[in-house]
Amino acid sequence: MSSSDQEQSLRRRLSGLSRLxxxxxxxxxxxAQRLERQLERLQEDTNDEAIWRxxxxxxxxxxxxxxxxxxxxxxxxxxxxxxRGRADDGALIxxxxxxxxxxxxxxxxxxxxxxxxxxxxxxxxxxxxxxHKAMRVLEIAERFGFPVISLxxxxxxxxxxxxxxxxxxxxxxxxxxxxARLTVPTVACxxxxxxxGGAVAIAVSDRVLMQENAIYSVITPEGCAAILWRDAxxxxxxxxxxxxxxxxxxxxxxxxxxxxxxxxxxxxxxxEAARLxxxxxxxxxESLEDTPGEELRRRRRAKFRGMGVFA
Amino acid sequence: MPEARIDVQVEHKHAPPPTDxxxxxxCPKCGSHYRDDELASALWVCAHCGHHYAMxxxxxxxWYADAGTFVEEATGVRSDDPLEFFDLxxxxxxxxxxxxxxxxxxxxxxxxxxxxxxxxxxxVMDFSFMGGSMGGAVGEKFSRACDSAIERGVPLLxxxxxxxxxxxxxxxxxxxxxxxxxxxxxxxxxxLPMVVVMAHPTTAGVxxxxxxxxxxxxxxxxxxxxxxxxxxVQQTTREKLxxxxxxxxxxxxxxxxxxxxxxxxxxxxxxxxxRLFA
Numbered sequence: 211m212s213s214s215d216q217e218q219s220l221r222r223r224l225s226g227l228s229r230l231x232x233x234x235x236x237x238x239x240x241x242a243q244r245l246e247r248q249l250e251r252l253q254e255d256t257n258d259e260a261i262w263r264x265x266x267x268x269x270x271x272x273x274x275x276x277x278x279x280x281x282x283x284x285x286x287x288x289x290x291x292x293x294r295g296r297a298d299d300g301a302l303i304x305x306x307x308x309x310x311x312x313x314x315x316x317x318x319x320x321x322x323x324x325x326x327x328x329x330x331x332x333x334x335x336x337x338x339x340x341x342h343k344a345m346r347v348l349e350i351a352e353r354f355g356f357p358v359i360s361l362x363x364x365x366x367x368x369x370x371x372x373x374x375x376x377x378x379x380x381x382x383x384x385x386x387x388x389x390a391r392l393t394v395p396t397v398a399c400x401x402x403x404x405x406x407g408g409a410v411a412i413a414v415s416d417r418v419l420m421q422e423n424a425i426y427s428v429i430t431p432e433g434c435a436a437i438l439w440r441d442a443x444x445x446x447x448x449x450x451x452x453x454x455x456x457x458x459x460x461x462x463x464x465x466x467x468x469x470x471x472x473x474x475x476x477x478x479x480x481x482e483a484a485r486l487x488x489x490x491x492x493x494x495x496e497s498l499e500d501t502p503g504e505e506l507r508r509r510r511r512a513k514f515r516g517m518g519v520f521a
Numbered sequence: 522m523p524e525a526r527i528d529v530q531v532e533h534k535h536a537p538p539p540t541d542x543x544x545x546x547x548c549p550k551c552g553s554h555y556r557d558d559e560l561a562s563a564l565w566v567c568a569h570c571g572h573h574y575a576m577x578x579x580x581x582x583x584w585y586a587d588a589g590t591f592v593e594e595a596t597g598v599r600s601d602d603p604l605e606f607f608d609l610x611x612x613x614x615x616x617x618x619x620x621x622x623x624x625x626x627x628x629x630x631x632x633x634x635x636x637x638x639x640x641x642x643x644x645v646m647d648f649s650f651m652g653g654s655m656g657g658a659v660g661e662k663f664s665r666a667c668d669s670a671i672e673r674g675v676p677l678l679x680x681x682x683x684x685x686x687x688x689x690x691x692x693x694x695x696x697x698x699x700x701x702x703x704x705x706x707x708x709x710x711x712x713l714p715m716v717v718v719m720a721h722p723t724t725a726g727v728x729x730x731x732x733x734x735x736x737x738x739x740x741x742x743x744x745x746x747x748x749x750x751x752x753x754v755q756q757t758t759r760e761k762l763x764x765x766x767x768x769x770x771x772x773x774x775x776x777x778x779x780x781x782x783x784x785x786x787x788x789x790x791x792x793x794x795x796r797l798f799a
Binding site: 367369370371373374375376377378379380382383384386387389390391406407410411413414426427428429434437438439448451452453454458459462464510511514515517518519520521 | 598600601604657660690692694695697698699700703725730731734748757760766777
């Protein structure tokens with residue numbers, strides 16, 4: 211449907227609504243007003259292109275991944291492997307390192323650079339084993355008082371038979387619960403794609419940041435288009451409708467801040483992107499330093515419990 | 522004598538495509554058909570093959586709760602349209618339609634009740650309201666149910682039936698995952714139990730949040746319980762799916778459930794649990 215078709219159908223609905231005497235005074239009244247506002251907005255047709263540019267940059271094949279950042283801003287990096295139960299998931303890496311002289315625990319999704327690595331790491335889509343590994347490292351962080359950094363970059367949790375059999379939904383739920391229980395400072399940054407449950411599983415943090423060109427969404431634009439428009443090719447339209455870009459996420463109160471990227475996007479200068487990201491992460495952790503653990507947890511839960519809009 | 526038949530078949534130029542849609546009272550598994558009152562008195566379970574039809578939230582509450590004990594809460598919480606979302610139709614239009622069709626304000630009904638004399642808080646989802654999808658209003662109502670349980674010091678009984686997060690609220694519906702998880706954590710900190718009954722289907726965002734955090738988790742027979750449904754798994758990975766992929770029976774085998782309890786036995790099962798936790 212082109213935007214003029216959309217406009218026409220809106221107008222049709224609007225005139226239909228105003229002729230409904232039965233339901234005046236109920237929700238439909240508000241609906242009529244909203245339809246009018248949507249019409250105005252359609253005519254402006256503001257920054258849909260900018261949103262799609264974010265989607266493309268967030269998935270840029272040269273964009274720095276978690277390990278690129280780790281190599282640039284963590285000293286003494288020790289990667290921790292395996293969930294102690296079943297496997298080691300390459301799509302979600304965990305470890306300990308030192309950020310500007312302070313030991314931190316880091317968990318992050320990792321996509322692959324070449325074809326083989328991409329397959330090995332399932333394109334950054336973690337199995338339940340990945341989230342089990344993350345929970346294991348969160349426990350270490352809690353026990354030793356290490357702040358936790360999460361770097362989110364995944365199209366979503368892996369959608370496979372084994373992943374379901376191993377309890378994908380439960381793993382994502384329990385990973386969030388674990389993060390909601392921590393009494394150490396936590397900061398998350400979406401560094402590429404923040405896709406759905408697989409992303410939020412490691413992003414229940416005191417501070418949630420997003421890089422300028424990252425996206426954070428409930429479903430991939432293609433998935434949304436396939437369900438609501440019944441055509442995956444309408445991804446651009448879907449993205450414009452659900453607004454996964456950093457500015458809108460900030461506007462909706464989902465994130466606490468936006469991290470700048472080098473001109474043209476993070477892929478153009480990995481070193482500069484890492485410096486900017488390290489500054490933001492260190493700054494966030496510093497601002498949380500003096501808050502007692504119980505208070506951190508209370509505020510974190512209050513923050514997430516305040517999210518969402520209802521009438 | 523072989524009769525000479527006149528072919529009276531009319532060929533429709535624009536014949537509607539043949540549909541395999543059955544009457545909602547026809548059992549999709551064995552084809553048995555029931556009157557409304559037959560289904561209601563059998564708790565919407567097929568008397569012939571045991572298939573569990575969808576059960577509306579209010580009917581389920583009436584079945585679980587002691588007569589006259591249910592007091593609904595948070596009735597004023599309704600969905601809003603933060604993104605002014607428009608796909609093929611405006612989100613507000615879909616909401617109005619769902620309200621008119623279901624007689625519900627949202628996809629979840631919460632409130633206080635007693636089961637077999639035990640005070641509980643109930644949070645029961647209804648799949649017929651936009652596929653039981655979780656947006657801001659569902660997240661808020663569930664969270665308030667947790668708070669109400671904490672305030673009264675009673676267990677929370679949750680019945681889930683949902684296709685996942687409500688896409689029309691975009692990222693804010695994803696945020697209902699951590700929101701409801703935090704609410705359950707508050708409940709757990711108060712040392713109060715949550716019992717979850719998973720009805721068909723319990724998928725995606727709801728499975729990946731509060732539905733998976735019950736102290737005791739049971740499911741109805743044949744319920745689909747999956748983070749990613751069979752169609753998407755098939756399309757994305759081209760894997761061969763096992764016959765019972767994602768069904769309650771498979772989830773029980775893999776250790777994700779405590780039991781599969783047929784609907785007619787659930788009330789007694791829940792009463793037994795409530796006695797143990799009391």
